[in-house]
Amino acid sequence: MAKEQEEKRECPECQGRLYRDYARGELICGSCGLVINEKQIDRGPEWRAFDSQERDRRARTGAPINPLLHDKGLSTEIGWKDRDASGSFLPMKKRSQMYRLRQWQRRIRVSGAIERNKMLAFQEIGRVAARLELPKYVKEDAAQIYTRTAERNLIRGRSIESVAAASLYAACRMNHLPRTLDEIAQESTVNRKHIGRTYRLLMRELKMSLEPTSPVDYIPRFCGMLELGRDVELKAIKIIEMAIQQDFTSGRGPTGVAASAIYIATTLMNKRRTQREIAEVTGVTEVTIRNRYKEMVGRLGLEKKMKKAVGVDEDGTV
């Protein structure tokens, strides 16, 4: 579990809760995924020069690594200008030579099935991640997972899209900003079944193991979609934590648990939403919400409180 902690500030975009992720030094909005304070990476030189001569001797070594570029942004480009280093035009012979050099450079850079593959895949990851409003670091993790998959020749026989989608799904879970398989499948060209199957393969082959998604991770985002305040979020989280503690949460779908916790929280706090509304955003059916919440209310002994809450609602008190 990453060390995350609630912040006092609100998300400027959606007023959702902000979490501080100390491992990354960032503020993250739990509802919309906005990254408020990216870790301050010092892109300047990591040394001080006392005169220009010294500055020249200590060149900063290259551009920052960007995992979203297929070659991590580290390869060389040959400039296109037909001039030499001092700026004068090149003779015809040299010019054609340079042209061939450039040609080769390009070919080498995007050479081989793997590099070409990664370019397409990263494009796909970027596209889907953008539609799901995921922060940059999730994309980067997905790109890294994809790269590892490619290096082990696991893409053969599988579509780029399915592996890209599965990588993104895994990256979301790793970063506690889970998206359901359905949500990813909706933006991907691949169906849920395939993504799920590929995801399981990745886990097995890359020897990764992610703990099952906690329903709590879904709460901020779902509550945001339902335009519920933080008080309701906290209540829902508290309910889930009690349920987890009493161990009747295992084997149940995390989205179903999250959905019914939200349902209970909204009625207890007089901000009622219909089962239909909650079912819509959480991607489970009303029936599941009913079953889950009946179960939870029973085991947590919340019957009187629920009845009372409904009664208060009648009075018109809000």
Next chain:
DNA sequence: AAGACGAAAGTGGTTGA
């Protein structure tokens, strides 16, 4: 009329022989 309820049958995925 809309929402909540629950029974019954169907679906897809996991597990264990």
Next chain:
DNA sequence: TCAACAACTTTCGTCTT
């Protein structure tokens, strides 16, 4: 590989607000 199984969905008729 197959069957058993639990969770979840679909569908639909009924009750409550």
